[in-house]
Amino acid sequence: GKRVRLPPGGEGKRLYCPGCKGLLVDRPLPAPTTQVPATGPTSRPVLEVPLEPLPVPAPVTPPPPRRSTPARPWPVLLVLGLIVGVGGLITWSILAGWWNPEHRQAQASPTTEASRAAGDEFTNTLGMRFRRIARGSFRMGASDADAPENEGPVHRVVLTRDFYLGIHEVTRGQFEQFVKATGYKTEAERGEGGKGWNLDRDEVETDPKYSWRFPGWQQTDRDPVVNVSWNDAVAFCRWLSKKEGKLYDLPSDAEWEYACRAGSNTPWFFGDDAEQIIRFGNVADVSGQKRFRVVLEIKGDDRYEFTSPVGSFKANAWGLFDMHGNVWEWCADGLRTYTQEPVTDPLGAADEERALRGGSFGNDPLKARSSHRLGFGRGNCLYNVGFRVAHYPDGQPRASRPRRMRQLDADFQLASCLFLNKIR
Template sequence: SSSGRRSFESDKIKHGVFTYVLLQGLRGQAPKNSRGEITWLTLASYIIDEVPLQVPLLLDDPDAEQRPNLMGNLIRQPVLARLDVKPPLVKPALLRSPFTATEAGQAQRAWSDYLKIPERTTDKAGISLVLIPPGEFAMGSTQSERERMLRLFPSTKAEDYADETQHQVRITQPFYLSAHEVTVGQFRQFVSETSYRTEAETDGEGGYGWNEAEGKFEGPDVKYNWRNTGFPQDDNHPVVNVSWNDAQKFCQWLSRKEGQTYGLPTEAQWEYSCRGGTTTAWSSGDDPETLAQVGNVADGTAKAKYPSLSTIAAKDGYVFTAPVGRFRGNSFGLFDMHGNVWEWCQDGYDANYYAVSPT
């Protein structure tokens, strides 16, 4: 400071305010030229503008004032700092179905870099989350595909597929989706921390389960709930007998635990994530026998134990539920999107949704 000027020191920054601004400028806050260089003149201009703004803020004194003056100039402009200049990141383009696993991975990395968030992360409850990039896809089924399903699965009816009129849907924002179903162990942690009781445990009706003596699924029955399914499960199996309301309570618990908003995916988000850029009947292809490669479905393994079941011939190795993540993942790195157990979505069911919903 020149004679008669006051120098302000701040305990917050362990420097005088002038020195603090000077150092911040050299660290990259001062304007840079196209070569990433901070010159004498650009640094001086930054200091003259910034010090008067920072003094009252850093000193918590609205009346504090300091105004540096440029007392001279240099004939040449020496370079005081040279920083790496990186071109600004361009917002990634939307994926457009069909796309390959390579393109899906590239989009995940691009959005991860653009938003400075991880492609994959694990939360405090041990749930593995995968970043799903936004994109466009054809949601639902064509008429010819619905007719093909009727031929492949004679026990189904036309009305079973009547609500799947195909239309284009655009997912406009990236989101995180769990890599696989919520496990028994993760749900047990929720119950342990909150003393929550599921609707199957409290509504007087119960849930659904396997009656080994009669060789059939049955319910609702009060003896069945997420703890008792009638078939073997451990903490790595997907939790079942969880209602939509139970799932909402689980998401609310996660939101409080993580300080982030958790929720069920919309049906559009779920189908987009399940398809993973494919346009076939299933993400594994048009042949139902390929389902045994990507999920635990009604298959030859179950039919060998219970011959009356209608199944595909291929064997996935599991009669009932399989531990999560045991099959091949899809283009986004998601597991068990086909088979194992049904998943809840956030939005309610509407038989006319596909025909009238906007893009």
């Protein structure tokens, strides 16, 4: 221990010991052991006492920092909950009978049939504009009392791939570029001629003078090409595919109606009032009544006796023009017999007459309805028949798509549509 000198009266005082690293001594001191005499006139006696440092307390190890509890993964739990809920609703919808034909007859809004990508279009080197048509499901056909037998029964159709459809019918000017590039001669030019309109007698006749170049009246390059057969239209698509390095073809019968309806379930894509067709399509009206001797069903006048330049009327909700009227349009497949069962990517038989859609300038509005269709032989060339082109970005011709892939796509699309219909 160390010794310090303590002046008298310092017993029991608090001391700090030099060299003791600041240890505090605050207990009473023991009795003095030695008294040192004063050495100077003013000095006082000094006591010497032993001073023992206090024991150094053991260092305290701080507790480990508390590990913060991670935040609960609410977004993950929410997503998992939604997945489970959606799966349950889809299952419940199926078990509740939504696969029955009666439920498939229910009215559907455009937003429940397929999602659109606004502004998703492109223009090819011929100046042809194409609009994306998203895959989806729709009610095909008509059940009206005045609908022809081949339009029913109404049934659910699932289309499993996106495609692009020309927003206009192929024009005379575009077809002429094909002819100049290839030297192609249409079936009307190679055979007995097409069916043209005799302006003197106001009737249809077959004559070698009639072809796409002259159907009986003068056309502009912006008018839809007519007097082309199904084979001529396919030849154009093959040339365009090679030229552009993309797959072009005629739309299928189902694809055409799906695109025409644009999500609607009414007789025409704009509604059920035939008088309104004057705003959306070129059909037989006051201008054509005398020439075509049709029973006038509407009072308006669109000022066109024959074909009109493409895009002269309002488009449907998906941006497609002239889906009602102007000229009939060839489809890729033959006429298919409808049943009530849901079908996936339907195609008519190859040996059947090819489907024609849309009506023409010489037909009444009933023949321009979304569901109306005719069948003609693939070699026929008529003054009021043209075509519209589709582009398939996956590059796969219809026959080459794996059946299993089409079925999986169809199951997903149909389940999605059922779920969306249920929650609205």
